[in-house]
Amino acid sequence: MSTAASAKNGTWRNWGGNVTARPAREVTPASVDELAAAVRKAAEDGLKVKAVGTGHSFTSIAATDGVLIRPQLLTGIRNIDRDAMTVTVEAGTPLKRLNMALAREGLSLTNMGDIMEQTVSGATSTGTHGTGRDSGSIAAQIRGLELVTADGSVLSCSEKENPEVFAAARIGLGALGVVTAITFAVEPVFLLTAREEPMSFDKVTSAFDELWTENEHFEFYWFPHTGSTSTKRNNRSTGPEKPVPQLQGWIEDEFLSNGVFQVAQWVGRAVPGTIPSIARISSKALSARTYTDIPYKVFTSPRRVRFVEMEYAVPREAVVATLRELKTMIERSGLRVSFPVEVRTAPADDITLSTASGRDSAYIAVHMVKGTPYQAYFTAAERIFTAHEGRPHWGKVHTRDAEYFAGVYPRFGEFTALRDRLDPDRRFQNDYLRRVLGA
Numbered sequence: 408m409s410t411a412a413s414a415k416n417g418t419w420r421n422w423g424g425n426v427t428a429r430p431a432r433e434v435t436p437a438s439v440d441e442l443a444a445a446v447r448k449a450a451e452d453g454l455k456v457k458a459v460g461t462g463h464s465f466t467s468i469a470a471t472d473g474v475l476i477r478p479q480l481l482t483g484i485r486n487i488d489r490d491a492m493t494v495t496v497e498a499g500t501p502l503k504r505l506n507m508a509l510a511r512e513g514l515s516l517t518n519m520g521d522i523m524e525q526t527v528s529g530a531t532s533t534g535t536h537g538t539g540r541d542s543g544s545i546a547a548q549i550r551g552l553e554l555v556t557a558d559g560s561v562l563s564c565s566e567k568e569n570p571e572v573f574a575a576a577r578i579g580l581g582a583l584g585v586v587t588a589i590t591f592a593v594e595p596v597f598l599l600t601a602r603e604e605p606m607s608f609d610k611v612t613s614a615f616d617e618l619w620t621e622n623e624h625f626e627f628y629w630f631p632h633t634g635s636t637s638t639k640r641n642n643r644s645t646g647p648e649k650p651v652p653q654l655q656g657w658i659e660d661e662f663l664s665n666g667v668f669q670v671a672q673w674v675g676r677a678v679p680g681t682i683p684s685i686a687r688i689s690s691k692a693l694s695a696r697t698y699t700d701i702p703y704k705v706f707t708s709p710r711r712v713r714f715v716e717m718e719y720a721v722p723r724e725a726v727v728a729t730l731r732e733l734k735t736m737i738e739r740s741g742l743r744v745s746f747p748v749e750v751r752t753a754p755a756d757d758i759t760l761s762t763a764s765g766r767d768s769a770y771i772a773v774h775m776v777k778g779t780p781y782q783a784y785f786t787a788a789e790r791i792f793t794a795h796e797g798r799p800h801w802g803k804v805h806t807r808d809a810e811y812f813a814g815v816y817p818r819f820g821e822f823t824a825l826r827d828r829l830d831p832d833r834r835f836q837n838d839y840l841r842r843v844l845g846a
């Protein structure tokens with residue numbers, strides 16, 4: 408497994424390198440019983456508990472000074488139910504392994520995010536999503552969950568069994584228990600045709616509603632300091648399969664998207680004044696392409712340039728106004744932003760603290776390459792996002808607290824009441840949860 412989070416000299420570090428923690432001890436349980444015993448032992452020792460995935464969150468949501476539970480030995484497929492069209496996987500399974508195993512079985516998830524390095528439990532716990540008109544986040548595809556709660560007991564939930572737990576625990580922020588297995592809805596593997604095309608910022612923003620309506624999965628990247636975007640439309644296709652040829656794929660995805668992009672980021676970091684020119688050149692270098700492949704090969708791609716990210720969900724109807732404000736802010740601020748801004752969508756879902764809970768949403772993500780100061784940019788962007796009642800991704804940089812969340816999530820109290828019931832002694836608490844959920 409690509410465990411981004413490292414633990415040198417007892418220090419745990421996330422993928423973005425902006426969060427570190429020193430757990431009192433680490434455990435790597437190989438079974439649900441061992442995991443439950445680790446939770447009970449932590450309680451006896453008066454220690455907090457935190458299960459981690461691969462450390463791909465940019466917030467300190469996975470950090471702990473207590474017992475850190477590693478996922479490596481809780482992996483693999485437990486069961487595939489072809490009548491119900493579901494798959495049950497161990498919580499530490501990387502998405503990549505799940506996607507590849509499903510493809511071998513002729514099955515697939517319906518929708519997914521940009522990468523597949525994360526564990527299934529880590530990804531769903533923070534509401535990881537891709538883009539979709541009709542299909543939502545990875546957590547929205549969950550049909551059942553098993554978790555070890557604070558007293559060390561095992562609790563199963565679904566729409567029918569403990570539905571009040573199911574409503575919240577699909578995006579549980581690691582606050583309700585340690586997830587041990589997840590049952591996802593699956594469907595027969597299908598083909599998607601991806602159409603990537605440069606488009607001007609003015610065109611994409613004025614035609615956004617049409618582009619969203621006409622495509623199952625629409626997203627775009629806007630290059631700050633330019634009027635250019637790169638759009639991507641993914642739609643189901645009857646085939647034939649037409650993958651990106653290997654060499655072309657290497658040139659476009661590895662060399663151009665990762666390699667040249669990396670060099671451009673280095674130059675931009677060393678000489679920030681060059682960023683607008685680099686942005687203009689790199690946005691022009693993009694060309695159109697179309698390919699058809701199975702879902703995970705179309706939705707996901709490797710990200711080798713390390714960065715730090717903030718992402719907010721705003722009501723979908725507010726996305727164009729929000730983006731225009733962001734563009735104006737960057738133009739007037741003197742900020743030098745070398746990383747594209749990503750825009751995606753999700754339909755409303757019924758998960759208590761999902762960023763798309765009860766409202767059709769659009770996501771706007773701002774990034775800065777690792778090692779460059781991001782506070783000024785993110786602070787100014789966050790001011791714009793929160794003015795539109797934005798809800799930050801739980802795993803990406805933000806400064807919001809429980810008081811703010813009580814205002815933007817109508818069901819916030821439902822989540823905290825459930826946490827009071829399942830974890831009265833705050834066994835799963837850390838500084839991040841204290842801030843976003845309250846003491």
Ligand SMILES: Cc1cc2nc3c(=O)[nH]c(=O)nc-3n(C[C@H](O)[C@H](O)[C@H](O)COP(=O)(O)OP(=O)(O)OC[C@H]3O[C@@H](n4cnc5c(N)ncnc54)[C@H](O)[C@@H]3O)c2cc1C
Binds near residue numbers: 524529587
């Ligand atoms: C390069 C990159 C690309 C990304 N792309 C996307 C994207 O396309 N879309 C998107 O929405 N996000 C994206 N993200 C964010 C990322 O998907 C989330 O932060 C995700 O939560 C990371 O998963 P992880 O396995 O690394 O979990 P971690 O970051 O290690 O943990 C996240 C949370 O899950 C909890 N957790 C982990 N395992 C368990 C368990 N067994 N039981 C209970 N709680 C648990 C942790 O305690 C913590 O609260 C990206 C991040 C990076 C670095």
